[in-house]
Amino acid sequence: MQSLNFPPPIYNNYIPTPQKANPFLFRNRRDQTHRFPPLLLAAKHDLALNDDEDTGGAVAPLPEGLRREVMPRHVAVIMDGNARWARQRGFLEASAGHEAGGRSLRELVELCCEWGIRILTVFAFSYDNWTRPKVEVVFLIRLFEKMLRSELDNFMRNGIRVSTIGDSSSYSGKYDVVQACRNIAQKVKDGAVQMEDIDESLLEQELETNCAQYPCPDLLIRTSGEHRISNFLLWQLAYTELFFAEALWPDFGKAEFIEALASYQQRQRRYGGRRRS
Amino acid sequence: MGTLCGSRLSELFGSLGSFFRKCMFCILSMGPIPNHFAFIMDGNRRYGKKEKMEEGAGHRAGFSVLMSMLKYCYELGVTHVTIYAFSIENFKRKPDEVQNLMDLILEKIDGLLKEESLVNKYGIRVYFIGNLKLLSEPVRVASEKVMKATANNTKCVLLICIAYTSCDEIVQAVHESCKNKWEEIQPCNSHKSCNGRIEEVDGKNIDDGIGHSVQELSGVQANDLRATRASTFCNDVAQGVESTDNGSGVVGHDAVHGSCDKWGEVQSLEASITGDGVIPYVKREKLAVNPSILKVVDIERHMYMSVAPNPDVLIRSSGETRLSNFLLWQTSNCLLYSPNALWPDMRLWHLVWAVLDFQRNHSYFEKKRKQF
Secondary structure (H helix, E strand, O other): OEEEEOOOOOOOOOOOOOOOOOOOEEOOOOOOOOOOOOOOOEEOOOOOOOHHHOOOOOOOOOOOOOOHHHOOOEEEEEOOOHHHHHHHOOOOOOHHHHHHHHHHHHHHHHHHHHHOOOEEEEEOOEHHHHHOOHHHHHHHHHHHHHHHHHHHHHHHHHOOEEEEOOEOOEEOHHHHHHHHHHHHHHHHHHOOOOHHHOOHHHHHHHOHHHHOOOOOOOEEEEOOOOOOOOOOOOHHHOOOEEEEOOOOHHHOOHHHHHHHHHHHHHOOOOOOOOOOO | OHHHHHHHHHHHHHHHHHHHHHHHHHHHOOOOOOOEEEEEOOOHHHHHHHOOOOOOHHHHHHHHHHHHHHHHHHHHOOOEEEEEEEEHHHHHOOHHHHHHHHHHHHHHHHHHOOOOOHHHHHOEEEEEEOOHHHOOHHHHHHHHHHHHHOOOOOOEEEEEEEEEOHHHHHHHHHHHHHHHHHHHHOOOOOOOOEOOEOOEEOOEEHHHOOOOOOOOOEOOOHHHOOOEEOOOOOOOOOOOOOOOOOOOOOOOOOOOOOOOHHHHHOOEEOOOOOOOOEOOOOOOHHHOOOHHHOOHHHHHHOOHHHHOOOOOEEEEOOOOOOOOOOOOOOOOOOEEEOOOOOHHHOOHHHHHHHHHHHHHHHHHHHHHHHHO
16 A cells, blocks of 8 residues: 655645755665565655745646635545456456556546645555456556656655555555554563553554554545445544545546545534534 | 224235335345344434424434334344444533433333333344443443343344444454463463473573573472463572472472562463473463464454454445444445435335345455455
8 A cells, every 4th residue: 555645735835844854765664575676665754845845836726616625635545446447448458457547546646746635545455456366466566666666756856755554565454453453562562561551542653554644534535336445444444534436446537536525525524523503 | 983094004004014025025035135234323413403303303213213224124134233323432422412312322222121122023132332331330231231131132133332433442452462362371382391301491401400480390289389470581590499309200499589680570470280280381482472473363353343243234324424433343345335314214225225235246245255
């Protein structure tokens, strides 16, 4: 699972307190295995841009109907439907669908950048996907590599931070909780934490998504009309607004994204409380 | 006369309705039926406002619809139904609203035990799922009474999530898993004795008398044993060691003495006595918890919801599409359905639609189950 952090938009001339610039680092967040090469992560401080790094271009205004003050900070996407898309078009292999899906992702990243969505988390590959045909799995892994390498300059230029979450390349919500549980058990064993100190905030700190400023998505989009979560995130989805798009992932473009955002903006998030009257 | 006619007509329509419902369920049963439905009953208050009812009337209307839904589910052959009655987050609402809800819940819990209730009619076993310690005593006592009274019912199950959030459930499961794994390691599962003879301790010669980090005991009466659960051991000299060479050749030592200042950290160690009175040799490293042994199943075992299979369909009324901290762990592959109807407006056809949707997706779900 990849999580992308975008710098805040500069449409309102907001320049945050300048931070000491870190050099660009090629750093793996987790120990990478042979299945995924180390050149995945470009870590940069994720607060913006001082004047020297100003991209110079105005950020795109929002499409009509969308309000800036209720844009989600963190959007998560389950990119479902590539294989079906390929089948519908008569391709024998799913790879054509995955490549088309890659283009959709590229477009989505650009839109998030333009519209001020700070974090985008995409469900790239889960434990479940390892059961697919080997040819497809190998293709997917290579496609990720290729995309990340080719987009690296773009990410650097736009101040986008990419984090890979999960065990090498696969992720599941349940596994995330289990590994958090193991970390906590280790801390109990080491005496750093008492058993009675185990609470929600401790568990949350140990989840893989704690690398993000806003670890819990505000909006989760799943494409291809499937109405289920499929073990993508779990804890983090407690109060996430869910949007199920009928379009297959390669067909999910700007219009579909606007529809999802519009739906999100109409909802009243209560977190167990009462509606505002 | 008119009243009698009216009531007879009503009975007739009721019977006809029941007949058509049964026919429809027969047709639906030709395909797979979900084993477990979960409901988030959202929209009661909005319904009350919409219908210009007094405060609390919306929830009562919602309760009637719940009873109907349960009846339909159990008639259809659904074995488990879970409902989200009250979230831990709901305690943050206005105190009088919380109190009204708790009063209603208490009234309805008591009603479950009545002769004519659904519980008795369908042989339902009821579980109250959640952090019940957070409930007031009357509600908690009533819940426990119902659970006990229905413990022998076997036909179907109703799980009422009350004082529940998924995050709270997961945290307590994590807590219990850690505690459980710790306790499983004690007593030791390592047996180094062979023919009753312990050859060495931690790699050092037993006659050494030095460097014993563990106790070896043999032929010691149970009441001489000091049960200890060790968090750390030290390698220093165990003083006060006595050697006894009994017939079996096993060496006995006094327990838990030593010059090492770490002995002070030793809390307790439970040693088990085998049938022949030999206490298994306890290796130091075996007593250390290895966190990597914790698995998904360990956490699942300690979930409140471990008493039921995972839901097949989760229905949230009122058109909201979010889980609101309900069954996050259990719904990872569950079909989600969110009709626009407010909960008191939910009807049989919403349930039928959910079943049809489930049947349409069933082949996918079966494939997932077989994979795992």
